[in-house]
Amino acid sequence: MGRTGPRVEIFSLRLVIGGEARLLSGVRFLCLLLALPLTVSAATSRGFNRLLDAVVRIDVREVSFETGVKRFTGGIGSGVILNDDGYILTNAHVASPRAVDLSITLANLERVKATLVGWDHWTDLALLRLDLTDLKRRGLKFSHADLGDSDKMQPGDPVFAVGTPYGLTRTVTRGIISNNRRSFEEGLGSINGYETGLFNTWLQTDAAINPGNSGGPLITENGLVVGINSRSSSGSAESLGFAIPINVAKRVVASLARSGGDGNMGSVTRSYLGLVFGPLQDLEKFYSLKQNTGVLVNSVDPGSPAAKAGLKPSDILLTIDGVAVDGRFPEQLPPILDLIANKTVGATVKLAVKRGDQASEYALVTEKLESRQGEAWAFEKWGLAVRKVSRAYARENQLTDVMGLLVTGVQNGFPAAVAGLGRNDIIIKINNETITTLDQAKKLYDALADKTDSVLIESQFNHQVSLRVLKPKP
Amino acid sequence: MKTNLLFIFMRRHRAATLLAAAVWLLLPAARPLRAADLPSLWKERVKSVVSVEFFTETELDRRTNIVAGVVADANGIIALPPGIVGGRVTPAQLKDFRVHLPGEPAGAYAHAEYLGQDNLSGWNFVRVEEKVRTKLVPITAFAGKASTGEPAMAEEVWGIGLRGKDEDFQPYLMVARIGLVQSLPERTAVALAEVAAPGLPVFNGEGIFLGVAAGGFGSSYLQYGARGGATPVMLMNVEESRVFILASEVTPWLGRVPANGSGRPIPWLGTYGLEPMDPEVAAFMKLEKQSGCVVSEVLEGSPAEKAGMKPRDIIVAIGGKPLPRLTPDRVAVRYFEREVDRHAPGDAFAFTVLRGSERIELTATLADEPKLAREAERKYFEKIGLTVREFVFGDGVVRRVKLADQRGVLAHFVKSSTPVSTAGLRADDWIQEIDGTEVKTYADAVAKFAAIEADATRTEFVLLASRGGETQVLRVKLK
Numbered sequence: 024m025g026r027t028g029p030r031v032e033i034f035s036l037r038l039v040i041g042g043e044a045r046l047l048s049g050v051r052f053l054c055l056l057l058a059l060p061l062t063v064s065a066a067t068s069r070g071f072n073r074l075l076d077a078v079v080r081i082d083v084r085e086v087s088f089e090t091g092v093k094r095f096t097g098g099i100g101s102g103v104i105l106n107d108d109g110y111i112l113t114n115a116h117v118a119s120p121r122a123v124d125l126s127i128t129l130a131n132l133e134r135v136k137a138t139l140v141g142w143d144h145w146t147d148l149a150l151l152r153l154d155l156t157d158l159k160r161r162g163l164k165f166s167h168a169d170l171g172d173s174d175k176m177q178p179g180d181p182v183f184a185v186g187t188p189y190g191l192t193r194t195v196t197r198g199i200i201s202n203n204r205r206s207f208e209e210g211l212g213s214i215n216g217y218e219t220g221l222f223n224t225w226l227q228t229d230a231a232i233n234p235g236n237s238g239g240p241l242i243t244e245n246g247l248v249v250g251i252n253s254r255s256s257s258g259s260a261e262s263l264g265f266a267i268p269i270n271v272a273k274r275v276v277a278s279l280a281r282s283g284g285d286g287n288m289g290s291v292t293r294s295y296l297g298l299v300f301g302p303l304q305d306l307e308k309f310y311s312l313k314q315n316t317g318v319l320v321n322s323v324d325p326g327s328p329a330a331k332a333g334l335k336p337s338d339i340l341l342t343i344d345g346v347a348v349d350g351r352f353p354e355q356l357p358p359i360l361d362l363i364a365n366k367t368v369g370a371t372v373k374l375a376v377k378r379g380d381q382a383s384e385y386a387l388v389t390e391k392l393e394s395r396q397g398e399a400w401a402f403e404k405w406g407l408a409v410r411k412v413s414r415a416y417a418r419e420n421q422l423t424d425v426m427g428l429l430v431t432g433v434q435n436g437f438p439a440a441v442a443g444l445g446r447n448d449i450i451i452k453i454n455n456e457t458i459t460t461l462d463q464a465k466k467l468y469d470a471l472a473d474k475t476d477s478v479l480i481e482s483q484f485n486h487q488v489s490l491r492v493l494k495p496k497p
Numbered sequence: 498m499k500t501n502l503l504f505i506f507m508r509r510h511r512a513a514t515l516l517a518a519a520v521w522l523l524l525p526a527a528r529p530l531r532a533a534d535l536p537s538l539w540k541e542r543v544k545s546v547v548s549v550e551f552f553t554e555t556e557l558d559r560r561t562n563i564v565a566g567v568v569a570d571a572n573g574i575i576a577l578p579p580g581i582v583g584g585r586v587t588p589a590q591l592k593d594f595r596v597h598l599p600g601e602p603a604g605a606y607a608h609a610e611y612l613g614q615d616n617l618s619g620w621n622f623v624r625v626e627e628k629v630r631t632k633l634v635p636i637t638a639f640a641g642k643a644s645t646g647e648p649a650m651a652e653e654v655w656g657i658g659l660r661g662k663d664e665d666f667q668p669y670l671m672v673a674r675i676g677l678v679q680s681l682p683e684r685t686a687v688a689l690a691e692v693a694a695p696g697l698p699v700f701n702g703e704g705i706f707l708g709v710a711a712g713g714f715g716s717s718y719l720q721y722g723a724r725g726g727a728t729p730v731m732l733m734n735v736e737e738s739r740v741f742i743l744a745s746e747v748t749p750w751l752g753r754v755p756a757n758g759s760g761r762p763i764p765w766l767g768t769y770g771l772e773p774m775d776p777e778v779a780a781f782m783k784l785e786k787q788s789g790c791v792v793s794e795v796l797e798g799s800p801a802e803k804a805g806m807k808p809r810d811i812i813v814a815i816g817g818k819p820l821p822r823l824t825p826d827r828v829a830v831r832y833f834e835r836e837v838d839r840h841a842p843g844d845a846f847a848f849t850v851l852r853g854s855e856r857i858e859l860t861a862t863l864a865d866e867p868k869l870a871r872e873a874e875r876k877y878f879e880k881i882g883l884t885v886r887e888f889v890f891g892d893g894v895v896r897r898v899k900l901a902d903q904r905g906v907l908a909h910f911v912k913s914s915t916p917v918s919t920a921g922l923r924a925d926d927w928i929q930e931i932d933g934t935e936v937k938t939y940a941d942a943v944a945k946f947a948a949i950e951a952d953a954t955r956t957e958f959v960l961l962a963s964r965g966g967e968t969q970v971l972r973v974k975l976k
Binding site for chain 1: 930
């Protein structure tokens with residue numbers, strides 16, 4: 024069995040089937056161990072074997088701030104080497120910016136360090152790069168995988184999942200594509216609070232995928248990578264596995280590689296309008312629409328470009344920059360969101376909208392899409408873990424300003440807890456200074472933490488303002 | 498031996514509102530209660546208590562409630578403890594009040610009329626029909642002289658409890674000693690054992706009326722599981738209380754019979770989210786000898802706003818008098834709210850706030866509080882499966898909607914397995930549009946829903962509803 028238990032985080036996914044919400048409890052993040060070279064009679068093509076040589080194991084050590092202290096945790100995942108430059112593709116939930124140490128085990132069992140080049144929680148993808156200098160010095164070689172075309176995958180096509188379910192190394196499982204366009208109406212929960220799964224559909228497979236498979240490739244008989252395995256359902260459901268289509272990953276990888284490296288964390292820049300869509304199915308008559316025309320605006324984020332422009336829930340969006348949209352079914356919504364996301368940030372987007380009998384055109388300037396999770400930090404001497412209040416968090420909680428630090432944890436007996444601060448309090452002011460950035464708070468903390476002077480903290484919880492006195496430990 | 502008592506304020510607040518106070522077993526009684534005196538004292542005083550049964554009618558059922566009440570005057574006025582009406586239960590839903598005399602056959606009750614709730618005390622009042630009034634004695638008949646003062650520590654006191662309906666509401670005796678008297682902010686005595694049913698009077702050895710027992714106080718216990726692990730739990734005895742508010746406080750309340758069912762007029766300042774100033778903060782601000790209240794919000798159009806009050810002001814004085822130092826610190830908020838409640842709409846209310854380092858004197862002219870949820874119009878549509886309720890000022894406050902943007906109605910009740918509940922509507926959702934048309938007023942919504950219910954050919958309709966700031970289109974299938 025595996026030396027370390029796979030890191031498994033459980034969350035719930037609501038699968039909407041036939042209009043009825045069904046709760047699939049415990050769809051999991053998967054992590055996989057290394058797939059070692061092996062011989063498989065079912066698929067002995069050269070490409071297949073070459074692919075197996077390109078799969079690596081990733082040992083991650085990462086820092087967490089949850090309880091008011093910095094803690095280090097470990098996890099194991101997998102990845103696929105993409106090219107001779109040593110780029111490795113894996114899941115965002117395997118390697119995150121919280122990682123402080125990434126150790127790669129190649130197919131030849133040699134260990135090499137890697138760095139995180141870029142991270143995209145929205146698609147659950149991360150890009151790592153092997154330490155090529157070290158490889159060269161040690162004379163180590165590696166192979167890379169060839170990528171297929173996930174758009175060509177059809178239900179019934181045979182596929183293989185490569186991974187290390189429950190620590191069982193060198194496991195290749197076989198199945199077919201069960202659905203080439205799976206969507207999850209409610210998104211896919213989150214990765215440690217970071218939103219995910221909104222902008223793409225998924226390849227669903229019945230190839231056995233279990234905890235331990237995460238980050239590993241879903242491949243064709245010829246060894247072409249068509250997806251990155253990242254989810255499976257657990258509980259009473261069986262043979263429901265989900266992979267990110269490789270064509271989605273190709274674009275993400277290009278962005279991450281372009282923007283990351285040399286000390287920069289690569290990311291995918293997406294545009295945001297603040298529109299939440301719903302499928303139009305069965306409502307065409309009500310809105311006097313032809314079938315396969317438009318998409319229903321189900322909700323508009325308060326304060327977003329769409330809200331400022333005057334768009335309203337129950338508007339029907341017909342075109343985006345002249346491109347007709349069709350959101351009749353839930354499966355059609357991710358591509359529409361992706362279409363908006365791909366607009367240049369700050370660009371003007373023209374939307375044709377129908378409201379009642381009136382058709383009108385709106386010009387919206389896109390904002391940069393931001394996660395609701397702000398940057399995390401721990402003020403250790405105060406026993407206080409915080410996150411910057413993000414724009415999305417402020418919106419959701421109807422805060423008047425995007426400012427302050429959200430308390431994510433306090434350590435018992437430490438100054439913050441003694442002062443009465445608790446989870447979900449928002450720190451607005453420290454010693455009468457309004458906190459607008461995390462760096463500003465860090466500076467204040469550095470100046471105050473080693474003194475014995477009391478610190479006056481203004482916080483709010485559920486819009487109720489409290490003043491608290493924090494007494495640093497003598 | 499030591500007992501912990503926990504005071505639970507029935508308020509919207511965080512779990513941290515469980516406040517503890519220690520009570521000690523004290524010296525033997527100074528003035529022993531003589532058993533020989535009791536029967537005659539008992540016989541008279543039991544005439545000042547009754548059991549009141551009434552029904553709460555909701556969309557789906559009719560619930561029975563039984564509370565204890567104290568006779569307030571010679572004209573059949575009976576005072577009942579707080580907590581009968583609220584946002585969910587309105588005076589109109591309270592039906593069929595029946596007054597049972599202790600120990601008389603439960604079938605032989607007298608009818609009573611609900612008069613409303615007093616805003617200051619929270620007490621509810623009913624008036625019992627004439628035929629039984631001669632059998633009742635107002636509690637004021639047993640009042641002591643003002644010089645009687647407060648009960649002494651360890652003094653033995655007694656009160657009345659009432660058994661259940663199946664036992665003809667038989668009255669029974671409870672005896673305890675005074676452990677502590679404190680301000681919460683009313684002068685309140687904590688006895689060492691249960692001393693009376695909530696809402697019923699407590700007396701001393703001479704039969705002098707000392708106060709009325711209050712509910713809502715719990716005690717903390719540890720619950721041991723089968724595997725030995727202990728879990729802290731709070732238990733509240735809802736039939737008997739150890740805590741009573743002194744006669745000096747409650748006697749004036751006995752006369753506060755509301756002029757109408759809604760308890761109007763209700764004085765209103767318009768501060769929202771008052772938080773007590775933490776003692777450490779008070780010390781930081783050099784205000785350790787008094788209490789203070791931090792104002793989270795000043796409501797739009799309120800007397801406080803007109804007086805120039807700002808969010809985050811700290812209220813430190815009323816009428817030039819500093820807020821007394823009260824413990825636990827949450828009591829300071831109740832103290833302030835109570836001071837407002839002592840006034841009437843139209844009164845000038847002068848207070849002092851601390852804004853930064855500046856002390857500012859403000860005077861507000863109190864107004865009558867905007868319509869409350871319990872006064873809002875509502876109507877039940879059985880076929881669709883919901884009760885719609887008028888949108889009132891407080892709904893805008895909790896939803897953070899500016900006055901100018903307030904419209905629509907609330908889903909007050911959503912029946913399960915009905916078209917609207919299947920469509921995803923939940924109680925307290927804010928309905929803004931019906932069939933793509935904005936709902937401007939309550940009457941507008943009622944007319945639209947009535948038309949939908951009346952139209953047998955209707956297969957579906959569409960609602961625009963908002964919950965937690967997020968608005969959604971809901972499709973309701975009628976067939």
